Amino acid sequence: MTRAREDSERIHRRGRRWVLGAIGGLLAAYLVATLAFRLSHPDLRFSVIPENPIVTGLPAGFLWGAATSAHQVEGGNLRNDWARFEAVPGNIRGGAGSGRAADHWNRVAQDVGLLRDLGANAYRFSIEWSRVEPDPGQWDESAWAHYADEVAQLRRAGVEPMVTLLHFTLPTWLTDRGGLTADDFAQRFAAFAAEAVRRLGADVRYWCTVNEPNVQMYQGYVVGVWPPGVQDRHQASRAFAGLVRGHALAAHAIKAARPGARVGAAVNLIVFDPVRRWWLLDWIGAREADRGFNWAFYDSVKRSAISLHIAGFPELDEPMTELAGSADFVGVNYYRRNLVRFSPRAPGLVELLQGPGPLSDTGVEIYPEGLLRLLRRVWDRYGLPIIVTENGVADSTGRLRPTYLRAHVYALARAVGEGIPVEGYFHWSLLDNFEWAEGFEPRFGLYRVDYDTQERVAGPGAVEFRRLVAIAAAAPWTR
C-alpha cells in the first residue's frame, strides 16, 4: 500500500468516526432534551373520581359561584362592537345575534333566586360598559342604578358579587377611536373602573378588570373571527399592550378608592401537550404555544413591564410601574387541553388536536387533570392566591355536566391539599347564553334556558353543584 493511500484511508476513518460521534452526540442531546421535557411535564390521569371530591380542607369562606357576562345574558345590548359585528351576515353561526339573549336584564331577581337555589355564595358577572357610558364621559344614571340594585339583591341573598369590567365588549364610540389599540384606551378604561368603584365599591369587594385578554387578542386580531375582525400581528401586540395597561390603571383606580378590594384579571389557560411524546419538535411546539398563549399577561404583571415574546409577533418590553401590585389573585378560566403536532405545512408550523378523553358538544376534550396541572404551575410561577373564575362544558343534554363538575372540583381540592391557595370556583355558566361567534347552540348553563319563553330549568349540573356545596359545607374544616 502506498503512503498516499494509507493517509487517505486514515483520513477517511477519522472522518467516519467524527460523523458517527456527531450523530451519537445529537441523538444523546435529543434524548436528554425530550426526557427533560417529559419529566418537567408529567402526564396525569386520575384513576377514580370520588363521589365526594372534597378530599381536603377548602378554606373557610371559599367562593362557590357561577359566572355570566353582560352581553351573553342580558339582552338588548345594541351599542357595543359585538352588536355591530353580529349584524354582518356570516359572522355568527346560525345567523342570530345576541338579541334578547337570556333576558337577564329583566330577570335579575329570578336569577339571583337561582343562585340561592344552587347554594352558591358568589356570582361573577360583568358590567356592560356601553350601557353605563353610552357616549364618552356621559354616565347613564339608570344603567348604574340597575347594577347597584343587582349588587344589593345579591348581598341580600348572601351572595358575594365579583364584578368584571371588561368581558370582551367595547362601546362603539370607543371602537370608532381604535378600541383596544386607541391611544387613550387605558385611560378611558380606568375612568370607567373609577366610576364603577365609586358607585358600587361599598358593596363589591372582588373585581376582575379584564376577562381573557389572551383570547380577545387572539380571536380579534390574529384569527380575526371576533371584533374587530382583523388579522394583523402588529395590531395584536398593540391590543395586548392596551389590555395590560388598562388592567394596571383600572386596578390602581379601584385600590385607590377601596384599599381592601381584591383585584385580578381572568386569563384563559390551556394545557398544551405534544401529540408524540418522543418527538422533540412536538414538545417545542407545545412549549411555544404554552408560552405564547398562557403566560404573557400575568408575566407582565409579575415583571412590572408589558412583555410579549411570541415568535412572529412584534416584541414588547415596556416597563410600567403601575403593574406592580396590580393583582391580588390570578383568575383562571380553564376549559381544555390541546395536543400539539409539529407540521411544516400548518400555519405557525403546528396543528392543534384533541386528546383521547371524552369530547364536549363543541369538540373540546374534557380533561380535569389539566386543572390541577395548571393550578400547580400558576402557583409556582406567581405565588398569588388563585380563583377559578370560569370552568364549564358545552353540553346541551346536561348529561356530561355532573361528572365534569365533580372531576374539576376534585382537581381543585387536590390542589388545595397540596397547599395551593385556591379561594373559589365559579362554574361557567349560571345560564345558557350567547356563545359569541358560535351563537346560541353551545349550551353551558347549569340552568337550561328556553329562548322562546325565557323559562329556566335546572339541569343535572345544577343538582350536582348543590350537592357539592352541601358536602363542602358539612366538612368540619370548611367552617
Ligand code: IFM
Ligand atoms: O362563553 C365564554 C366566556 O365568555 C369566556 N370564557 C369561555 C366561555 C365559554 O367558551
